[in-house]
Amino acid sequence: MRVLLTGHQGYLGTLMAPVLTAAGHDVVGLDSGLFADCVLGSLDAPDVPGLAIDLRDVTSGQLMGFDAVVHLAAPSNDPLGSLSPESTYDINHYASTRLARLAKDAGARASSTPQPARCTARSPATTWSTRTRRSSR
Numbered sequence: 132m133r134v135l136l137t138g139h140q141g142y143l144g145t146l147m148a149p150v151l152t153a154a155g156h157d158v159v160g161l162d163s164g165l166f167a168d169c170v171l172g173s174l175d176a177p178d179v180p181g182l183a184i185d186l187r188d189v190t191s192g193q194l195m196g197f198d199a200v201v202h203l204a205a206p207s208n209d210p211l212g213s214l215s216p217e218s219t220y221d222i223n224h225y226a227s228t229r230l231a232r233l234a235k236d237a238g239a240r241a242s243s244t245p246q247p248a249r250c251t252a253r254s255p256a257t258t259w260s261t262r263t264r265r266s267s268r
């Protein structure tokens with residue numbers, strides 16, 4: 132399958148990319164590069180081609196030709212959500228649900244977004260937890 136892996140430069144994305152590639156999938160990443168200056172060493176993972184764009188700016192044309200989307204791009208924790216509630220809402224809720232809609236319209240047959248273990252119905256209602264929970268539905 133041709134797979135779009137958002138957040139491919141993050142903690143989970145750098146682990147997920149080689150797993151998908153080893154399983155025979157054709158992987159393309161999408162990441163705004165928030166932590167590009169923080170890489171401490173070289174990665175053993177095979178490089179995957181990537182779109183250096185912000186999730187909020189993705190267009191339907193950029194999603195053409197993918198069979199599946201694995202969506203990991205996000206401000207990924209409570210401290211980031213507290214630092215910038217507006218952008219956490221924009222990315223984790225609005226841009227994430229928009230991505231799912233655009234990808235489906237462009238022909239993707241499957242999508243996956245993580246449900247963080249800490250982000251359940253019983254989690255404290257922080258900006259990060261409520262926005263992440265809503266977009267996972």
Ligand SMILES: NC(=O)c1ccc[n+]([C@@H]2O[C@H](COP(=O)([O-])OP(=O)(O)OC[C@H]3O[C@@H](n4cnc5c(N)ncnc54)[C@H](O)[C@@H]3O)[C@@H](O)[C@H]2O)c1
Binds near residue numbers: 202
């Ligand atoms: N790390 C964990 O243990 C864990 C467990 C369960 C679920 N999750 C969830 O999985 C997802 C990924 O987690 P992670 O630990 O890899 O996070 P991470 O912060 O290491 O990586 C997130 C990546 O998303 C990118 N990104 C952020 N905002 C973006 C935007 N607007 N446009 C494009 N790219 C953007 C960043 O540049 C970064 O490379 C998050 O939703 C997180 O809540 C993580």
